[in-house]
Amino acid sequence: MKQALEEALQQALLTLLAEHPDASVPAVVLNRPKQKEHGDYAANVAMPLARILKRSPQQIAAAILETVVWPDAVEGAEIAGPGFINIRLKQASEATVLKTIIAAGEQYGRVDVAATAEKINLEFVSANPTGPMHVGHGRGAVVGDALANVLMAVGHDVQREYYINDAGAQIGVLTNSVWLRMQELQGESVEFPDGAYPGEYIIQIARELLLKHDYQALKAMDESGRLKAISQDAIDGNMTMIRDDLAAIGINFDFFFSEQDLHSSGRVTTLIEQLQADGVVYRGTLPPPKGKEVSDYRPVEQLLFRTTDFGDDVDRPLAKQDGTATYFAADIAYHFDKHQRGFDRMIDIWGADHGGYVKRVQAAMKALIHREAQPDVILVQMVNLTRDGKPVKMSKRAGTFVTLREVVDEVGSDAVRFNFMTRRVESQLDFDLEAAKKKNDENPVYYVQYAYARIQAILRKALDEGVDAELISGSDIANIDLSVLTAHEEQRLVSHMLAYPDTLKKAAERLEAYRVATYVMRLAADFHSFYHKNRVVSDDAALTAARVLLIRSVAQVISNGLSILGVSAPERM
């Protein structure tokens, strides 16, 4: 409908502007006014044209109204305020969306347009395989998963990918930590150096490795021998834990990409050679970092990527002093690999602490692929964990580190997911463990779920009262007269549900999945408000029928929205 109106206006503009060949025709964008008196849709096109045409917005709007040919559904339109064109639709035409929703079911709001579909690689979480995920990872995980759902809902082909940083010095630390615990489990007394990972999970992994490996044989090896022998199992042990934790909040990846693979297959080396051939690499010395104390800074000549030529602030090293590739070098190879795998688009979701990394990766990709094939990077801000308003101190050493799994086990997947989705990723998020468990107004997830459960209760009640089962759960509803839905709250619900596809579309365009959460909260609020003022099941058969259809639609749209967010819609609460 919105589109039909926009086209009608666009057509009128073309006609009007035919005599002004130099004036560019602005795109018509309609929005839904906050106030009902301002009609169902409003257009502001007349205002930006005022200056070009040197006539008042009101005059232009009047000319548009004389020219435009409205679709049938339009009741009328008038000029209001400084030059808005307010459009009113025939009442019944909007309510037909209810029948559309029932017919489409889970598909309502989704689109499947092959022509605009993109093959998208969405990389998220990518937590190091050296320990459990914390709540910050959890936020990224939930945001990424919901975004994948949003993008798929508008027809894209999305691959969820996890990049395993299973290379570098941290793997040595991990392996050594596991080995220390293995020795300990064998009754030897060991001392833990400062850098080692002390966590309980290391003991778990150590236990498993003792079952699989010959302890005495390992003991006879030197450190590098042991690294070869057990590091992969240590990593696998961690990744199993991470996958379990992700599964506990309903997240599954399509693909796990190993950094180690990039190194062992020679792709990192090849990439560096290619960059050298392209002349964007040189040997040089970087200035000391500003504003940060680097006590052991020594000017060292190293292999540098000329990223400053492509928008970065300083050039970046590709190799460490010992000659091995930096994380950055591998990451370029990784993004290049994604590109070669044929994705139209890549999206990375990172924690805010990696914000300083964005420019260099985008610069590197710009240098490497001679077109704009950079990843869209979404930075997710930090999560501050609190309990009853007091910050939960997070310290690995003191053992007060709270894992994502602990939080999920304590408050539940639905509450965690929904709360993580109620804010834009740019704002820091305060997550209170006690508030998230409360089943009241402080917790938006139950507010929305309650609306759904409440509708199911009404439908059960309606069936008890003898309302036709076909009406309650069937699809043969074509003959229901919807013109009886005249109450203010009913029209609000209808027009709100009509906007659901637009919400999804906007969420996908702007990569902002949280919009779905705010949408379902508002829809739930409209429903609760309707519920208190209007009775669904009544003596009036025609009204009952229409209202049953109305609330079924609300339940469907809430369910569809929650499903995008990965949150359940319970039948009763």
Place this chain on the structure above:
RNA sequence: GCGCCUGUAGCUCAGCUGGAUAGAGCAACGGACUUCUAAUCCGUAGGCCGCAGGUUCGAAUCCUGCCAGGCGCGCCA
């Protein structure tokens, strides 16, 4: 010092590719369950939209500067 993010009601946040009177929840106060779920609803009160300039017919929204908070700033990932 430099880069990125944030600053809106007492608190937590929407509203941000300019548009009509800046919204919601919590907290405060006052109401609503003999009637489909009160995990709900209705009402009252609460605002130099961080500050100062600028652009514009129109600025919470765009630009510049400043202030405050968060994150980051070579050979970690």
